[in-house]
Amino acid sequence: GAVVSQHPSWVICKSGTSVKIECRSLDFQATTMFWYRQFPKQSLMLMATSNEGSKATYEQGVEKDKFLINHASLTLSTLTVTSAHPEDSSFYICSAYGQGGLLSQPQHFGDGTRLSIL
Amino acid sequence: EDQVTQSPEALRLQEGESSSLNCSYTVSGLRGLFWYRQDPGKGPEFLFTLYSAGEEKEKERLKATLTKKESFLHITAPKPEDSATYLCAVRSTGNQFYFGTGTSLTVIP
Numbered sequence: 001g002a003v004v005s006q007h008p009s010w011v012i013c014k015s016g017t018s019v020k021i022e023c024r025s026l027d028f029q030a031t032t033m034f035w036y037r038q039f040p041k042q043s044l045m046l047m048a049t050s051n052e053g054s055k056a057t058y059e060q061g062v063e064k065d066k067f068l069i070n071h072a073s074l075t076l077s078t079l080t081v082t083s084a085h086p087e088d089s090s091f092y093i094c095s096a097y098g099q100g101g102l103l104s105q106p107q108h109f110g111d112g113t114r115l116s117i118l
Numbered sequence: 119e120d121q122v123t124q125s126p127e128a129l130r131l132q133e134g135e136s137s138s139l140n141c142s143y144t145v146s147g148l149r150g151l152f153w154y155r156q157d158p159g160k161g162p163e164f165l166f167t168l169y170s171a172g173e174e175k176e177k178e179r180l181k182a183t184l185t186k187k188e189s190f191l192h193i194t195a196p197k198p199e200d201s202a203t204y205l206c207a208v209r210s211t212g213n214q215f216y217f218g219t220g221t222s223l224t225v226i227p
Contacts, residue, residue, distance in 0.1 A: 006161070034215075043205070043219040044162075093161045104150035104169065104209050109161035 003027055004096050006110025014118055015086060021079045021113045023094030029074040030096035034107060035067070038091045050077050084117045091115075120145045124206050124218035131196055131225050139191040139204055139221045147211030151189050153182050154205040156220070162205055196225045 003026040011019055023033060032051050036044040048064075050056040050071035058064045066088075068080040077096070081088055091114055095107040123142045131137055143151065150169055154162035166175040168184040175182045179200065181192040191204055206218040 002164070004161075041222075044217050046215075091159075095161070104167070106150065106152040106164050106167050106209075107207070107215060108164055109154075112159070112161045114159070 002098075002108045004030075004094065004108045004110040006094050006113055008113060009111060010114045010116075012116045012118065013084065016083055019081045019084055019115060021081075021092055021094070021115075023077045023079070023096065023110050025075045025096045025098070025108075028096075028098045030077070030098055031074065033071055033077040033094060033096045035069060035077075035079050036093045036095065038093060038112070040091075044093065081115065084115070086117045089115055089117045120208075120210060120214065120216055122206055122208055122216045122218040124204075124221050126221060127219070128222045129224070131193075131223070133197060133225055133227050134195045136192070136194045136196070138193070139223070141189040141191070141206030141218055142187060143189070143206075143208045143216070144187075145208050145210045145216065149209040149211050149213075151184055152207045152209070153180075153189070153191055154207065156203045156205055165204075193223070196223075198225045198227050201225045 005024045007022045035047045047062045048056045048058045050069050052071050052074050056069035071077040093112040095109040097105040097107050125140045150167050153165040156162040166182040171186045173184050179194050183190045201224050203220040203222045205220045208216050
């Protein structure tokens, strides 16, 4: 159980284009989803937290107009990198957790999206 | 200040050489401590949740333990396929998650 699917796994595009990444919770309802960025051999860097039906909360230094997040349903969140440039190239990972039960739920992660901007 | 610190940063073991990874934490109220495994080019894979001091969880060659200040991930007789980065995270009573920077484990055949 607790599977998170992220799509696409790899994308290459030209500078100036926009790229959308989808994150789906397949077998649970995700009240909260997170978007991370990870540079080679470094740990996860939280970009934003999104709750279903409300605006995302962005971490300091993350441009909300560059990284658009939509969490329109309990199973889907999307991250759109607008007008992407080479410096946006990175590994993007989403995660989700539900609110079931009395015990604290862990975050469950997707397999990440490798974004390369030429 | 709430934070999670993992040590060592990197660990090289011979196959069969048991060892432990450490996760020290300071958090204003612990709702849960989580261990993950991350392979290169993949998202972290959930391994264990620990909720209270004294709790232990096991899965194959891995055993996680928890005290009031730290958690250990014990690896017994590791195999090369156990090579990965192991991440520790805590969730506070304020619903904040804090991740450590991970321990990169290499098991040499």
